[in-house]
Amino acid sequence: xxxxxxxxxxxxxxxxxxxxxxxxxxxxxxxxxxxxxxxxxxxxxxxxxxxxxxxxxxxxxxxxxxxxxxxxxxxxxxxxxxxxxxxxxxxxxxxxxxxxxxxxxxxxxxxxxxxxxxxxxxxxxxxxxxxxxxxxxxxxxxxxxxxxxxxxxxxxxxxxxxxxxxxxxxxxxxxxxxxxxxxxxxxxxxxxxxxxxxxxxxxxxxxxxxxxxxxxxxxxxxxxxxxxxxxxxxxxxxxxxxxxxxxxxxxxxxxxxxxxxxxxxxxxxxxxxxxxxxxxxxxxxxxxxxxxxxxxxxxxxxxxxxxxxxxxxxxxxxxxxxxxxxxxxxxxxxxxxxxxxxxxxxxxxxxxxxxxxxxxxxxxxxxxxxxxxxxxxxxxxxxxxxxxxxxxxxxxxxxxxxxxxxxxxxxxxxxxxxxxxxxxxxxxxxxxxxxxxxxxxxxxxxxxxxxxxxxxxxxxxxxxxxxxxxxxxxxxxxxxxxxxxxxxxxxxxxxxxxxxxxxxxxxxxxxxxxxxxxxxxxxxxxxxxxxxxxxxxxxxxxxxxxxxxxxxxxxxxxxxxxxxxxxxxxxxxxxxxxxxxxxxxxxxxxxxxxxxxxxxxxxxxxxxxxxxxxxxxxxxxxxxxxxxxxxxxxxxxxxxxxxxxxxxxxxxxxxxxxxxxxxxxxxxxxxxxxxxxxxxxxxxxxxxxxxxxxxxxxxxxxxxxxxxxxxxxxxxxxxxxxxxxxxxxxxxxxxxxxxxxxxxxxxxxxxxxxxxxxxxxxxxxxxxxxxxxxxxxxxxxxxxxxxxxxxxxxxxxxxxxxxxxxxxxxxx
Numbered sequence: 001x002x003x004x005x006x007x008x009x010x011x012x013x014x015x016x017x018x019x020x021x022x023x024x025x026x027x028x029x030x031x032x033x034x035x036x037x038x039x040x041x042x043x044x045x046x047x048x049x050x051x052x053x054x055x056x057x058x059x060x061x062x063x064x065x066x067x068x069x070x071x072x073x074x075x076x077x078x079x080x081x082x083x084x085x086x087x088x089x090x091x092x093x094x095x096x097x098x099x100x101x102x103x104x105x106x107x108x109x110x111x112x113x114x115x116x117x118x119x120x121x122x123x124x125x126x127x128x129x130x131x132x133x134x135x136x137x138x139x140x141x142x143x144x145x146x147x148x149x150x151x152x153x154x155x156x157x158x159x160x161x162x163x164x165x166x167x168x169x170x171x172x173x174x175x176x177x178x179x180x181x182x183x184x185x186x187x188x189x190x191x192x193x194x195x196x197x198x199x200x201x202x203x204x205x206x207x208x209x210x211x212x213x214x215x216x217x218x219x220x221x222x223x224x225x226x227x228x229x230x231x232x233x234x235x236x237x238x239x240x241x242x243x244x245x246x247x248x249x250x251x252x253x254x255x256x257x258x259x260x261x262x263x264x265x266x267x268x269x270x271x272x273x274x275x276x277x278x279x280x281x282x283x284x285x286x287x288x289x290x291x292x293x294x295x296x297x298x299x300x301x302x303x304x305x306x307x308x309x310x311x312x313x314x315x316x317x318x319x320x321x322x323x324x325x326x327x328x329x330x331x332x333x334x335x336x337x338x339x340x341x342x343x344x345x346x347x348x349x350x351x352x353x354x355x356x357x358x359x360x361x362x363x364x365x366x367x368x369x370x371x372x373x374x375x376x377x378x379x380x381x382x383x384x385x386x387x388x389x390x391x392x393x394x395x396x397x398x399x400x401x402x403x404x405x406x407x408x409x410x411x412x413x414x415x416x417x418x419x420x421x422x423x424x425x426x427x428x429x430x431x432x433x434x435x436x437x438x439x440x441x442x443x444x445x446x447x448x449x450x451x452x453x454x455x456x457x458x459x460x461x462x463x464x465x466x467x468x469x470x471x472x473x474x475x476x477x478x479x480x481x482x483x484x485x486x487x488x489x490x491x492x493x494x495x496x497x498x499x500x501x502x503x504x505x506x507x508x509x510x511x512x513x514x515x516x517x518x519x520x521x522x523x524x525x526x527x528x529x530x531x532x533x534x535x536x537x538x539x540x541x542x543x544x545x546x547x548x549x550x551x552x553x554x555x556x557x558x559x560x561x562x563x564x565x566x567x568x569x570x571x572x573x574x575x576x577x578x579x580x581x582x583x584x585x586x587x588x589x590x591x592x593x594x595x596x597x598x599x600x601x602x603x604x605x606x607x608x609x610x611x612x613x614x615x616x617x618x619x620x621x622x623x624x625x626x627x628x629x630x631x632x633x634x635x636x637x638x639x640x641x642x643x644x645x646x647x648x649x650x651x652x653x654x655x656x657x658x659x660x661x662x663x664x665x666x667x668x669x670x671x672x673x674x675x676x677x678x679x680x681x682x683x684x685x686x687x688x689x690x691x692x693x694x695x696x697x698x699x700x701x702x703x704x705x706x707x708x709x710x711x712x713x714x715x716x717x718x719x720x721x722x723x724x725x726x727x728x729x730x731x732x733x734x735x736x737x738x739x740x741x742x743x744x745x746x747x748x749x750x751x752x753x754x755x756x757x758x759x760x761x762x763x764x765x766x767x768x769x770x771x772x773x774x775x776x777x778x779x780x781x782x783x784x785x786x787x788x789x790x791x792x793x794x795x796x797x798x799x800x801x802x803x804x805x806x807x808x809x810x811x812x
Contacts, residue, residue, distance in 0.1 A: 022051040030083050037239050044081040049150050056151035059108035063101045067094035069152030077146035082242045084251035086119030092156050095126045127160040138178050145219050172220040176297050193283035195439050201241045202253035206283030208237050210290050223296040225289040233285035240279055243267050280429035288413045292369050328359035339368040346378040353379050354393035361400035361407045376414040385498030398449040398466040408446050423489050426477025438560040441476045451554035458550050465547050468510040487512035506544055513538050517552040521571035522775040523784035528738045529588035536582040549576045567679055603634035604664050604673040613697045617690040629680045637672040642769050643759030644700040647707035650753040652688045654680040659774035711753040731808035733800045741770045741786035742795040748811055750781040761810035765803050
């Protein structure tokens with residue numbers, strides 16, 4: 001033993017029931033590296049029992065109170081104390097004690113807990129009062145289901161538990177729908193644990209509260225949760241919460257980004273991604289068990305309500321057998337679920353798994369847990385290559401729309417998906433750190449198929465669209481560029497499935513280039529012939545382009561609200577039209593073709609005649625913007641235009657969503673004019689005044705408005721919030737995408753005045769911006785700038801590298 005252990009008194013001794021002894025022993029226990037998980041939680045609960053028991057014994061002896069018991073409820077009642085858990089205690093009494101003595105007894109129990117700084121939820125009740133309160137308050141009733149004696153008259157609690165459990169079972173038809181409603185409300189509020197980057201381990205759907213709710217359902221004897229893996233899932237979530245408490249020193253259930261690496265290390269995991277994946281796996285098990293259990297609760301309650309009416313109709317003939325409506329070969333509907341037909345033989349029908357899933361999804365039915373488990377236990381493996389029916393049934397499943405998700409997850413929960421697609425294992429529950437993404441990788445793939453199912457009428461090969469949707473991100477389970485790795489995986493999977501060589505090649509192209517259209521449309525100059533030509537060469541055929549266009553939209557829609565909009569959709573459609581023309585044999589459009597609209601030309605003429613900037617401001621209402629603004633600015637060509645305009649927009653609290661800059665020459669007027677088209681969003685929902693924007697832009701260009709100083713003042717006024725430090729900005733030269741200019745790509749955290757700083761750095765190097773393409777995704781900006789030297793030519797490689805380094809240094 002250490003010297004501390006030799007000198008510290010034992011808190012389990014009733015003679016030393018003070019907070020100090022308990023605190024020291026508690027601290028020793030939490031510092032024991034060899035003690036963790038259920039063992040530590042149980043030991044902590046036992047240690048607390050002994051301390052409170054000693055307090056109770058001393059207090060009852062001094063106050064003379066008899067007929068009382070100290071009861072642990074909730075998590076403490078289950079013996080699951082995390083390092084910073086609060087204590088849920090009930091002082092139960094028979095009602096015979098003097099009220100003042102009872103109050104003194106309670107004070108002598110509660111105050112030592114408060115003195116220790118432990119959160120306490122406490123109450124003092126007779127068994128009748130506790131039962132009455134439970135009847136009125138569902139949460140109290142749930143807590144009492146886990147009630148456990150700590151000290152005192154155990155008979156009092158035994159009687160109460162018997163009554164509370166009887167009430168719970170007798171009132172199940174009323175109580176369980178209330179509990180289900182609470183679970184749904186909590187899920188709406190806290191979100192789905194397995195898809196959150198900073199999940200609440202307790203409140204989110206699939207978290208600890210849901211696991212506790214399943215215990216309560218089981219206690220009702222009305223239905224029971226699938227138990228396979230549920231205990232282990234609960235343990236993982238509790239272990240993660242324990243580690244979180246120890247890392248933060250706080251009673252928190254939210255797994256914040258800045259603490260995930262430390263929590264992972266304490267749990268012996270490789271990194272934060274490994275931690276999230278383990279937590280997501282556990283939450284998936286709990287959520288799936290909840291889905292199955294609540295569906296069974298609903299079925300039983302419906303059957304109960306229908307039974308009296310059924311008996312009246314049938315008289316003494318007995319119950320009628322449930323109707324079984326056929327859905328597909330070997331698959332029928334029974335009692336609102338897809339089940340296996342009586343004659344189904346999974347051991348002789350290798351396609352049955354896919355036919356079962358496809359039939360259920362097409363009918364919009366949940367799948368029977370018993371049926372899925374029977375398939376998992378007995379299904380015959382598919383031969384390689386797959387028979388044609390298997391491919392057709394998989395495509396049918398993927399094309400069913402929203403019902404696909406629940407069916408897919410039910411099959412996945414029993415291991416059937418990874419049996420069909422072994423590569424699925426690497427992406428299952430894999431987190432995506434980019435906040436633009438709503439889902440984990442596996443769920444994103446299914447959601448992409450759901451989105452693609454609505455676009456199948458746009459393509460000649462809907463089967464290839466749906467397969468590409470399912471496969472396009474499988475490379476994220478491997479090192480390196482996921483699109484490159486994914487192409488190899490997709491080709492291999494397609495061959496195993498029995499697609500012919502031509503279809504395998506198309507799927508490889510779709511997966512390899514699934515980001516090509518969106519990246520090119522938002523980051524490249526579409527008026528540069530090299531841009532369109534490079535996309536056409538990568539895609540190869542009009543049919544593949546058609547599918548890739550639909551895949552791009554489905555992928556973006558399944559990513560999250562920030563990944564797709566009317567604006568991005570129009571940019572992609574413009575690119576697709578240009579590429580389709582090239583694939584039909586037309587030459588890429590010249591840079592001048594279609595470069596200006598009527599409004600842009602009007603503004604350019606006015607700017608050249610007045611020698612000052614002019615602008616037009618239009619409000620836009622789009623599905624991704626509450627208040628959107630399209631701003632067109634025309635300025636006579638002069639140094640500093642880009643940083644000036646970007647700086648003025650930042651000063652007026654306009655967030656740049658996208659931008660396009662080009663230089664125009666008008667036949668009737670001398671000189672060049674820069675036309676800048678911006679898509680911006682008002683930070684606080686208020687549109688700026690066009691006159692004020694123009695005034696400030698004039699002042700910024702003539703130097704009377706010090707934009708850098710104003711932006712610095714504004715940044716200083718708002719100190720940085722605590723959080724994860726983003727990776728540093730990166731500026732690179734993108735080779736071989738333009739023959740007319742040097743292309744710089746800026747990747748950086750989106751921040752006030754970012755484009756202004758980029759523009760100033762470029763101006764300081766004496767280069768001109770030919771066009772700029774700005775894209776903001778969540779908290780990140782990806783800006784592409786086409787720059788030329790003073791003579792309008794691309795920069796030599798060495799000069800381009802120096803320029804990129806200069807811009808990057810300015811952003812750091």
